[in-house]
Amino acid sequence: MDAGERARAAVVVTGSELLTGVISDRNGPWLAHELSELGFEVAHVQLVGDRLGDLDRALRYAADDGCVLIVTSGGLGPTADDLTAEVVASFAEAELVLDEEMHTRIGQILEGFAARTGFGGPALDEATRKQAMVPRGAVALPPVGTAPGLVVPRPGGPLVVVLPGPPRELQGMWPAALAAEPVKELLSGVPGTEARSLRFFGLPESEIAATLREIGAERDLSGVEVTTCLRRSELEVDLRPRPGAAGVADALHGELAARHARHLVSADGTTTDELLAAALLERGWMVATGESCTGGMLASRLVDRAGSSAYVAGGVVAYSNEAKTALLGVPAEMIAEHGAVSPEVARALADGARARFGADVGIGITGVAGPDGGTEAKPVGYVCFCVTTGDGQVIARDPVLPGSRADIRERSTDVGMHLLLRAARGS
Amino acid sequence: MDAGERARAAVVVTGSELLTGVISDRNGPWLAHELSELGFEVAHVQLVGDRLGDLDRALRYAADDGCVLIVTSGGLGPTADDLTAEVVASFAEAELVLDEEMHTRIGQILEGFAARTGFGGPALDEATRKQAMVPRGAVALPPVGTAPGLVVPRPGGPLVVVLPGPPRELQGMWPAALAAEPVKELLSGVPGTEARSLRFFGLPESEIAATLREIGAERDLSGVEVTTCLRRSELEVDLRPRPGAAGVADALHGELAARHARHLVSADGTTTDELLAAALLERGWMVATGESCTGGMLASRLVDRAGSSAYVAGGVVAYSNEAKTALLGVPAEMIAEHGAVSPEVARALADGARARFGADVGIGITGVAGPDGGTEAKPVGYVCFCVTTGDGQVIARDPVLPGSRADIRERSTDVGMHLLLRAARGS
Numbered sequence: 001m002d003a004g005e006r007a008r009a010a011v012v013v014t015g016s017e018l019l020t021g022v023i024s025d026r027n028g029p030w031l032a033h034e035l036s037e038l039g040f041e042v043a044h045v046q047l048v049g050d051r052l053g054d055l056d057r058a059l060r061y062a063a064d065d066g067c068v069l070i071v072t073s074g075g076l077g078p079t080a081d082d083l084t085a086e087v088v089a090s091f092a093e094a095e096l097v098l099d100e101e102m103h104t105r106i107g108q109i110l111e112g113f114a115a116r117t118g119f120g121g122p123a124l125d126e127a128t129r130k131q132a133m134v135p136r137g138a139v140a141l142p143p144v145g146t147a148p149g150l151v152v153p154r155p156g157g158p159l160v161v162v163l164p165g166p167p168r169e170l171q172g173m174w175p176a177a178l179a180a181e182p183v184k185e186l187l188s189g190v191p192g193t194e195a196r197s198l199r200f201f202g203l204p205e206s207e208i209a210a211t212l213r214e215i216g217a218e219r220d221l222s223g224v225e226v227t228t229c230l231r232r233s234e235l236e237v238d239l240r241p242r243p244g245a246a247g248v249a250d251a252l253h254g255e256l257a258a259r260h261a262r263h264l265v266s267a268d269g270t271t272t273d274e275l276l277a278a279a280l281l282e283r284g285w286m287v288a289t290g291e292s293c294t295g296g297m298l299a300s301r302l303v304d305r306a307g308s309s310a311y312v313a314g315g316v317v318a319y320s321n322e323a324k325t326a327l328l329g330v331p332a333e334m335i336a337e338h339g340a341v342s343p344e345v346a347r348a349l350a351d352g353a354r355a356r357f358g359a360d361v362g363i364g365i366t367g368v369a370g371p372d373g374g375t376e377a378k379p380v381g382y383v384c385f386c387v388t389t390g391d392g393q394v395i396a397r398d399p400v401l402p403g404s405r406a407d408i409r410e411r412s413t414d415v416g417m418h419l420l421l422r423a424a425r426g427s
Numbered sequence: 428m429d430a431g432e433r434a435r436a437a438v439v440v441t442g443s444e445l446l447t448g449v450i451s452d453r454n455g456p457w458l459a460h461e462l463s464e465l466g467f468e469v470a471h472v473q474l475v476g477d478r479l480g481d482l483d484r485a486l487r488y489a490a491d492d493g494c495v496l497i498v499t500s501g502g503l504g505p506t507a508d509d510l511t512a513e514v515v516a517s518f519a520e521a522e523l524v525l526d527e528e529m530h531t532r533i534g535q536i537l538e539g540f541a542a543r544t545g546f547g548g549p550a551l552d553e554a555t556r557k558q559a560m561v562p563r564g565a566v567a568l569p570p571v572g573t574a575p576g577l578v579v580p581r582p583g584g585p586l587v588v589v590l591p592g593p594p595r596e597l598q599g600m601w602p603a604a605l606a607a608e609p610v611k612e613l614l615s616g617v618p619g620t621e622a623r624s625l626r627f628f629g630l631p632e633s634e635i636a637a638t639l640r641e642i643g644a645e646r647d648l649s650g651v652e653v654t655t656c657l658r659r660s661e662l663e664v665d666l667r668p669r670p671g672a673a674g675v676a677d678a679l680h681g682e683l684a685a686r687h688a689r690h691l692v693s694a695d696g697t698t699t700d701e702l703l704a705a706a707l708l709e710r711g712w713m714v715a716t717g718e719s720c721t722g723g724m725l726a727s728r729l730v731d732r733a734g735s736s737a738y739v740a741g742g743v744v745a746y747s748n749e750a751k752t753a754l755l756g757v758p759a760e761m762i763a764e765h766g767a768v769s770p771e772v773a774r775a776l777a778d779g780a781r782a783r784f785g786a787d788v789g790i791g792i793t794g795v796a797g798p799d800g801g802t803e804a805k806p807v808g809y810v811c812f813c814v815t816t817g818d819g820q821v822i823a824r825d826p827v828l829p830g831s832r833a834d835i836r837e838r839s840t841d842v843g844m845h846l847l848l849r850a851a852r853g854s
Contacts, residue, residue: 016654018472019459019471020463020665023656023658024453024456028474029451032445033447041446042446043446043475043481044473044474044476044485045473046474047459047472047474049470054470054471054492057492168831195447227447229444238444289723289744293730295723295730295731295739296718296724296725296742297723298723299744300721300722300724300836303720303746303836304722304832304833306799308746309747312722312746313746313750314744314746314750314754315723315743315746316743316754317723317727317730317743318741319730319735319740319741320736320740320741323741326783326784327741327783327784356754357749357750357754358753372733405731409727
């Protein structure tokens, strides 16, 4: 391990439902991101079932793999298949003992629950007691739901942070975990690393790869870990310096931004959604949507952000031709002449939405989402966009977007967000 | 290992971007589900970076853990950090050799790409050659994108199936992987197991747990693996029999369905979305939406399914009070008297949507999604729903839904789907 290597951490997520594909894990990516930001190299994320042996093996695997920190999620509930505290205690060679303070606290929380539901008696007492058992020498973290978390030092390492499975509880407990003495001590020896982010729209991953090769031929970039991630039509590039390479990362960040300025959305991690909200607020503009193939997905995305009522007037999902005409005033003759999927209809949807909602900017989207309904002239994936504004801007596009029905609708929503951003920026 | 144990399989997903939390993995859950359906017990899903040592350790860990099958995803591209073929070859103690047929095939695929982009020359030749290198004794699977997959037997086991990272390519290649001789042979020794599914709406997980304890006290259920998964307002229960326990699983399935009939949505794995589509088609009904806090999320969900134009007329996202009045005819006095979030306005939104789109069934949703805007009488999470139909049904609800802004909007969409289903079923 050379001096520039980062400390390694691992994530262990428990839950048998994650191994039958019933549900997707949200805690692994969230914890991996937090650990990366703190300066760790995340060695791996393991999803394991609620089985004693498997959980134990996962912990030992991470320890053997040189990890100084393991974060677990799940398995802290009151039922028999919630085994994490027991397994971690044995892994850390510590006996489980009743934490009186925690016992009282959980008792109080569950009292309210019992009063509401009528559930109680010996089963409740047992559940309370189980959740208050803490490995000797561990730090208990106060419950966000009913289950406390744990910070468990193991002789010789690694340190194990045990968190509950529900994402809301896990994320809510994270600050307390970081503030716990053993974690603070560990972190003091891990130099932080902040990723430099670049977000591009419409830039192929291969072009960034080519630029990186070119620059890499001129100078040493090995101190910077580059992660590129294509999310539909957006390309996110993260530059994460190893200790001592912050300058190299900054220079590379500037150079990538400059070379691909035409496709650059943001160079500071800001999302397209944040940029659009800020631009609309700055202009004092209200937006209205007229959607066909996206079926409300764009309106819903605009409303995702708290406070969106300050810039979202509303929208119409005009899925049928009759609705396009009746609700947004698209002339029936226009549909007959050019077809429902046409640049003309996209513009009429934008103008109609703007007019009906008294908005400053309108967007129309109409396309062939598939899987059926494509023709040679208008294949599946052909989508017409138009943004029109009260101050006379008209921005139109009609690309053929790749992928499945879901892909096409999601990409269309992305394109819509970017065209709105362009209009709101007036560029 | 007793006779009832299932064969174990493991999933190894590679990609450094998965370990910085930039992106969530979709292949792990998908493969875990497929492997479970085939009858395997999935021991774990590991997410590892594009690092030679980490990938090798992940494979050895799965082998040591008694897995007879490992499926990998990712790391098959043309760039230097795409290491999977090399690592798997070394793991399987097989030399990498050029597969001439695959070389020609990839060359043809990339020719089209080169012609479109102008990219070519020695770099392209090298990429083609790299992707056509196959471990001796392995079966190459034809590319769905540009990268071929691999089925690599290791002396003494396990069998390794190597698939590309893009979900579309991975899923597209899966049937060919299952049809490959070594996989077929392995599967012939694994008794299949089909999960019995139950889907409930509005049933707390604790009630299912209590029922399972009760039945478990009467007779032995150990042959059935029960997975419960709460997805917002729906509870999915999967019963997976171990070899020989199909009868026990069937009896339990029937009993759970009967005891909780009031909350049962489906007992055969059918989703709410499928049930609603079928019910609307059977009635020949068109649906229209009038959404406020969900902002188009319900309309978008209705349009998710191919062929939805047969039963979705459209919808209005009436986010502002003016829009509610202008587009859906909600009287301004009604809003002034009862508030925009009220059962009265929900009903007017439903009636308005139905009238404006000429639909048979309309739904109105208006609520306080938060994080601000709650009052004592109408706290954050208070959402009013109303479904009205041309044949005179009126179904209204006004629950207080828990969670964040995103949770409340998603739960509201779920509730909306279930109320529409109830109306379409006429029950």
